[in-house]
Amino acid sequence: MTGTQKVLLAVEGITKAYPGVVANSDVSFEIREGEVHSLLGENGAGKSTLVKMIYGLVKPDSGRMTLRGGAYEPRKPGEARASGVAMVFQHFSLFDALNVAENVALGMENPPRLAELASRIRQVSEEYGLPLDPSRLVGDLSAGERQRVEIIRCLLQDPKLLIMDEPTSVLTPQEVDILFKTLRQLSAEGTAILYISHKLEEIRALCDSATILRRGKVVASCNPREKTARELAELMVGETLTPPARTGKAPGPVALDVTGLSVASPNPFGTSLQNIHMTVQKGEILGIAGVAGNGQDELLLALSGEIRTAADAVKIDGRGVGDLGPNERRRAGLVAAPEERLGHAAAPDMSLTENALLSGAVRKELVKGGMIDWPATRTFAEGVVKDFDVRTPGIGTAARALSGGNLQKFVIGRELSQEPSVIVVNQPTWGVDAAAAASIRQALIDRAAAGAAVVVISQDLDELLEIADRFCALNGGRLSAPRPVQGLTVDEIGLMMGGAHGMEVAHVHA
Amino acid sequence: MFMLEKRPSPSRFWTGATPILAVALTMIAGGILFALLGKNPLEAIRTIFFDPLFGDNAWYYRAQLLVKAGPLVLIAIGLSLGFRAGIWNIGAEGQYILGAICGAAVGLAFYPAQHWYIFPLMILAGALGGWAWAMIPAVLKTKFGTNEILVSLMLVYVAQNLLAEMAIGPLRNPQGSGFPGSRDLSQYPSAANLELIPGTGIHWGVIAAFVAVIAAYVLLQRHILGFQIRLAGQAPRAARFAGVKPDRLVLICMGLSGALAGLAGMFEVAGPAGKISIDFASGYGFTAIIVAFLGRLHPVGILLAGLLMALTYVGGDIAQSNLGLPSAAIQAFQGMLLFFLLAVDLLSNYRIRFGLKEAR
Incomplete structure (x- = not known):
């Protein structure tokens, strides 16, 4: 679907420096409507800083962003959400002692009444194949179910762009399959997804395009399906990787x-x-x-x-x-x-x-x-x-x-x-x-x-x-x-x- | 509009500067308080901070400084070990009273015999009395998970009533024509904690305070127990990983602080106070909490803070008698010191940014 859709978000020449380190240097890329776009890079490559700027948590030093052609300068996450940008974080911000619906309500600007919210949670979760009981305590949920709470919290706000930070690190392979089905469904409905990960096989299976960051700079853009995992890894690290060497020895007592x-x-x-x-x-x-x-x-x-x-x-x-x-x-x-x-x-x-x-x-x-x-x-x-x-x-x-x-x-x-x-x-x-x-x-x-x-x-x-x-x-x-x-x-x-x-x-x- | 930004590591400058800033702010706020009471603020501040050191009768007040600082430092050193480990003994006042009662009781039991070993036995009894009183909250905490802050604090009030009971009951002077209060231990040579060098105010309690400062310094810098205390306070989970047994640490820290507070009480009752009386407890155990924090829970800092606090005591007394300031105003003044210290403490971990900024 790349190429045919309109550009949703364009990032142009974004730079952000912290004392002693340039987190992002002149970063540019585009996400089209309905595209699953991967942001690939090692820890410390600047992925998190970049998405934090898109989500309004951090302000860029220079550069600009446009959303559907208009200027986009979120000063706080609330403004980003109002513009249709939602984010699922790697570390969940949920309260163990509250139930699902209460947790979702806490993350909304103007939450509806809890009973109404619960029925909407049920409806959205079934629509997207992410079953979730709104009345269960979050403390009793598995990590995969907690992630579903976060995703549904985002989906209730009908986002145009969904940012996901390392979403599969807490999932079993089967749960990853379910998540991917949901993401593909969202993509088919026109929601763009910005997918951050360093798991290369996943990116090759899911994403339409990839922007690769190394030390804060964009080093490559590609269609990950046309590259091998090894090629992607070497783009990401910038050197040839040697897998650990093993010596076959019979174990002792x-x-x-x-x-x-x-x-x-x-x-x-x-x-x-x-x-x-x-x-x-x-x-x-x-x-x-x-x-x-x-x-x-x-x-x-x-x-x-x-x-x-x-x-x-x-x-x-x-x-x-x-x-x-x-x-x-x-x-x-x-x-x-x-x-x-x-x-x-x-x-x-x-x-x-x-x-x-x-x-x-x-x-x-x-x-x-x-x-x-x-x-x-x-x-x-x-x-x-x-x-x-x-x-x-x-x-x-x-x-x-x-x-x-x-x-x-x-x-x-x-x-x-x-x-x-x-x-x-x-x-x-x-x-x-x-x-x-x-x-x-x-x-x-x-x-x-x-x-x-x-x-x-x-x-x-x-x-x-x-x-x-x-x-x-x-x-x-x-x-x-x-x-x-x-x-x-x-x-x-x-x-x-x-x-x-x-x-x-x-x-x-x- | 201003906002706070966490520093990557605590500022060394502000760690040292905050106590000084807090003292300065206390002088300003205290001056306002004194002005509202209709006194000349500059004169009051001068009376409190300057007169005891350089005024007309400074020779007397300087000795008083050590007499007051001794118990404060001794108690604060013990408390600081617990505070560093996250164990909050708020009841040093009670342990101080119990140390005094036990020490005095042993001394009075021998009256009027003269033996060299009476005073050492009193020291032992004082330390044991404070230790035992501190063991109550410690054991309740380790066995039943009670809060040591509440239990140790409530035991202060029990101790105060026990003190009153002792003064009119078992320890009352039989030759005191029915007045409450024990015999004067400072008049009983085998039990008296006398001034060792005339005119300096130095008695055995002051010596013990100096020894405690040095011992605490070595403990925290060189001994594995000191390391465990610091570790438990900074990172409790890392402490368990390092093999620290939290219950054992509670017993040790509460016991040590109780024993030192008991010692302070014993030296006080055998020396400067002289006898068990209803008004023997003068709040050293509570003031020592301020001293411990003012000294940044560091042995040398506590020594300096103890001297400073003693200055406000001695100076406060002069201000009371010369300027007619109410004693409550002096206590409020000391409370302000802790308040400002905790408030400006923020500066060592955060920096203040001025101006409107929505996002960094």
């Missing part, structure tokens, strides 16, 4: 043994773990997939020792450690890297040196007789920074001043530098640029090759298929039986992840 692990979630809307069994051998990487909020956080806490259980539920090298805390488990050889970098894996306002002490104190013997050995701690921190190529002005820098990718390299590096025998990581490359992600994956593989048992919890299927030896999925706090990665199909993986959560594949008329 069991290092981590989890038997009948059941844990009540510490959070009211969390997912409790139910009767989890798994074993990981030395030299092996076990990949655990799952949509966000299916017990990943709880599993990490139960393995790291932040949640304690019966002693025999978790065994390291045959020794029961389930009733021990994090430091005793570190002593036994287990290190962990939680998903949330700032606030959980690292203290935001503390220096890298202090953050090195945070989890390295036990295994690196940085505390003697209660007193901290700061020189040894600094040496350890410097070693991590050097070995894992952490870009920072120095080890005295506060953790929150580092970029996400650099902090993640530091956190992973801190754990891997402790010669652990068991490694548990949750979302090791979330929000990390491709080069840093590749080096983190390589480091995990290297540790496994050196004889560590590695558990990688991730929502990135490509990542797991790339580095894991065996694969299983968390769904509603239960862990599926592990399968060798070789020979797994995407459909099988999707079923292990629970298929399409809480819905029969909907009746889509399109």
Whole structure:
């Protein structure tokens, strides 16, 4: 449908600079009515800044935008919405303790009465194949259903342009199919979609055209269907990518043994773990997939020792450690890297040196007789920074001043530098640029090759298929039986992840 | 129209400058308050801040400064450890009273015997009394999840009634012809907390305060417990990841602050106050909260803040007697100091932008 439709939104020479970094430099592109247009780029390429300007959250330094030929200068999201531009964010802004209709009403300028709104939600959700009960509590919904709340909130305002920021990162493959049907239906009705993602296969399946950003500049525009995923990736990164190297080695004895692990979630809307069994051998990487909020956080806490259980539920090298805390488990050889970098894996306002002490104190013997050995701690921190190529002005820098990718390299590096025998990581490359992600994956593989048992919890299927030896999925706090990665199909993986959560594949008329 | 913009990292300049700015703003607002009371504001400010240091009777007031600052610093150091960890002991006043009661009771139990070990035993009893009183909110919090702010605060009122009961009951001076109040411990050599160097105001409580400042500094900079305290306050989830047991930290921090407050009470009752009386409690435990924040929860800052607060006490007394300012006005003046400090604290984490701006 490209070429024939009228131009809906034109962005011309937009530039936006922040202190120390030019987020967008002379960016131009066009979206036509009914077009599915992809904005492609690594983390930090400037995609978010660009769409924030289109959505009125950020004001450009220079350049102009036109909407249907008229000047378009939204000063706040309300004005963007009034002009027919709607956005679904990567991180949802929903209240767990309110129901669907109440949440939708909170996001509207002039919400109708709740009963009327509920019937409209029902109507729109059926029309677009996104079934949703307006009276359910948001806290009880799966991540995919929450996204539906956000999408329907947008659709109720009858948008001309729908911006979606990384919408599939929280979905199972089956849910992705349903979402794509909806998006294609919207596109057929003339709604343009600006689709932000770094998942190349999806973009090739869904989008009519793509604008590729690198370091704030447009480096290419293309029809993604005419390119291979590899070509797109190289346009995006600007260099040739080498996939991680693996050495085929037979795994050794069991290092981590989890038997009948059941844990009540510490959070009211969390997912409790139910009767989890798994074993990981030395030299092996076990990949655990799952949509966000299916017990990943709880599993990490139960393995790291932040949640304690019966002693025999978790065994390291045959020794029961389930009733021990994090430091005793570190002593036994287990290190962990939680998903949330700032606030959980690292203290935001503390220096890298202090953050090195945070989890390295036990295994690196940085505390003697209660007193901290700061020189040894600094040496350890410097070693991590050097070995894992952490870009920072120095080890005295506060953790929150580092970029996400650099902090993640530091956190992973801190754990891997402790010669652990068991490694548990949750979302090791979330929000990390491709080069840093590749080096983190390589480091995990290297540790496994050196004889560590590695558990990688991730929502990135490509990542797991790339580095894991065996694969299983968390769904509603239960862990599926592990399968060798070789020979797994995407459909099988999707079923292990629970298929399409809480819905029969909907009746889509399109 | 102005708006606040979060700084990428806290401003070093404003972290140091806000206490000074807060003192300046307090002087201005306090001056207005005094003017409204019909006093000359400049004279009142001079009486409070200048006279104790450089006035006619400064030799006496300077000693008083250390006498007042000692307990404030001692209590504030203990509180600051908890505050840094996000544990809010608001009941230091109660722990101070209990320390005084226990310390005095041990001393009076030996009266009139003379032994070298009586005073050390009193120190121990004072610390234990404050510690035990602080353990009540601490244990309730760890066992039942009660709020330590409410429980510790309410226990202050219990302690005040206990103090009154002691003054007219068990600890009353048998030779006091029925008047409330205990024997004067400062007249009982084995139990007296005497001025160590005449004319300076330095007694054992002042020494203890200095020791506490140094010990707290070392604890926070070098000891793993100090690191855990800072970590728990800044990032509770990271603290659990680092193996910090939150309940243990509550018990340690509440216990330490209670013991130090108890010590302060014991040194006070055996020295400057001399005896258990109904009006023994003078609000040091509450003022120490201001001192802790005014000193940015930093040991050295607390030392300076304690001296400043002592200055407002001593100067306030002079202003009361010389200028006839009501004591409530002096308390309001001290309250303003905390109010302004918390208000301008904003500047260390935010910058103020003037002008109309809809979007950045």
